[in-house]
Amino acid sequence: MLRIALIGCGHIGTVHSYALAQLTRAGLVDAAVTTTFDPDRSRAVRLAEHHDAQAHDRLESALDAADVAWICTWTAGHVEAVEAAVARDLAVFCEKPLAPTIEACRSIADLLRDRPHQVGLVLRHAPVFAAFASAVASGRYGRPMTMVFRDDQYFPIQGMYGSTWRKDVDKAGGGTLIEHSIHDVDVMQWILGPAVSVRARTAETFGYPGIEDVASLAVDFESGVTASLTSVWHQVMTRPSTRRLELFCEDAMLWTEDDYLGPLHVETSAGHEEVMAPAPAWIDRLTAPEVFAKSVAQYAEPGKAFLDALVSDGAAARGTPDVDMALSAHEVVDAAYRSAAANGTPQELPALSGGSPCAKIG
Numbered sequence: 001m002l003r004i005a006l007i008g009c010g011h012i013g014t015v016h017s018y019a020l021a022q023l024t025r026a027g028l029v030d031a032a033v034t035t036t037f038d039p040d041r042s043r044a045v046r047l048a049e050h051h052d053a054q055a056h057d058r059l060e061s062a063l064d065a066a067d068v069a070w071i072c073t074w075t076a077g078h079v080e081a082v083e084a085a086v087a088r089d090l091a092v093f094c095e096k097p098l099a100p101t102i103e104a105c106r107s108i109a110d111l112l113r114d115r116p117h118q119v120g121l122v123l124r125h126a127p128v129f130a131a132f133a134s135a136v137a138s139g140r141y142g143r144p145m146t147m148v149f150r151d152d153q154y155f156p157i158q159g160m161y162g163s164t165w166r167k168d169v170d171k172a173g174g175g176t177l178i179e180h181s182i183h184d185v186d187v188m189q190w191i192l193g194p195a196v197s198v199r200a201r202t203a204e205t206f207g208y209p210g211i212e213d214v215a216s217l218a219v220d221f222e223s224g225v226t227a228s229l230t231s232v233w234h235q236v237m238t239r240p241s242t243r244r245l246e247l248f249c250e251d252a253m254l255w256t257e258d259d260y261l262g263p264l265h266v267e268t269s270a271g272h273e274e275v276m277a278p279a280p281a282w283i284d285r286l287t288a289p290e291v292f293a294k295s296v297a298q299y300a301e302p303g304k305a306f307l308d309a310l311v312s313d314g315a316a317a318r319g320t321p322d323v324d325m326a327l328s329a330h331e332v333v334d335a336a337y338r339s340a341a342a343n344g345t346p347q348e349l350p351a352l353s354g355g356s357p358c359a360k361i362g
């Protein structure tokens with residue numbers, strides 16, 4: 001059995017903890033959380049109790065007794081935890097964003113590239129985006145032409161997120177673009193291939209220095225496709241996290257307004273079709289209450305994929321997305337911040353390996 005050290009026991013650590021416990025109890029993975037660590041010891045103890053695990057007072061001792069590090073600290077804590085895990089030769093699941101600065105993201109990529117790892121850009125495991133990517137890759141709707149992505153969320157220092165670090169640029173690296181829309185940038189490159197340049201404008205409506213609450217991006221892709229991304233943190237408390245993705249191809253408009261199961265809508269000259277994107281059948285073996293079912297499924301699926309890869313491929317295991325896909329999204333985000341700082345001047349992107357369209361899922 002793989003022993004998992006859960007490092008960082010706040011909001012997303014709790015979601016992962018719950019999803020992993022469900023997978024273990026349903027016999028769907030040969031793995032279990034056995035140690036926890038958080039500088040806020042009460043959090044580490046609370047999650048350890050869910051698993052009959054041991055809460056540790058030090059990062060090092062939690063990792064010493066594990067095979068896999070599940071890193072869910074706030075963003076600025078990822079580097080230290082990755083370094084400590086790699087020093088112990090552990091497999092690593094690292095939450096997104098990789099780190100607050102592009103330099104630190106590149107360091108994490110260098111540390112993880114040749115080791116078993118996966119990054120928490122979980123939209124790669126959402127059935128609706130898999131259906132979206134595969135519909136585009138099939139070519140049945142003609143060439144992609146232009147994409148419109150909108151991502152909005154209430155400013156996540158309140159409500160169910162309740163995390164003050166998201167208004168601290170040293171801990172978060174920025175606002176809505178790096179913290180939330182790093183997911184969207186990854187999906188854009190998954191569906192459309194590598195981006196080559198970006199222009200951006202940002203705003204700090206709520207006055208937290210370095211924490212943009214609006215980011216408007218115009219992205220050009222190697223294929224010639226263009227895309228716009230609007231990312232916003234507002235104060236509409238009924239909207240915790242909402243996305244709408246539209247893509248015009250030569251012969252169809254494709255769109256979805258749900259970032260897990262869809263449906264994927266397809267309109268062609270022949271009419272409108274709803275493509276259902278079902279979750280895997282094993283999800284029915286989880287027993288989460290209805291109110292948590294979507295969140296648990298969203299995180300159980302990437303977690304199971306990584307743990308299965310570790311069991312089948314051992315040291316050769318590379319989850320999806322890997323650190324180069326994540327780094328590629330970070331390069332777009334970093335170029336967007338540079339563009340915004342230069343009054344919207346276009347910024348070219350380095351050629352990287354992370355943006356191949358329709359990379360394999362799971």
Ligand SMILES: NC(=O)c1ccc[n+]([C@@H]2O[C@H](COP(=O)([O-])OP(=O)(O)OC[C@H]3O[C@@H](n4cnc5c(N)ncnc54)[C@H](O)[C@@H]3O)[C@@H](O)[C@H]2O)c1
Pocket residue numbers: 007008009010011012013037038039040043059072073074075077080081095096097120121122161162163164165179
């Ligand atoms: N993949 C996703 O969909 C998703 C969703 C939400 C958050 N996240 C990411 O997960 C990370 C955590 O976000 P959150 O919402 O859980 O924040 P949070 O504030 O709820 O929890 C963060 C926890 O990390 C702990 N921590 C800080 N430094 C640490 C260290 N060095 N070692 C161990 N623990 C440490 C804090 O005490 C806190 O308990 C962030 O990087 C965030 O962007 C990802």
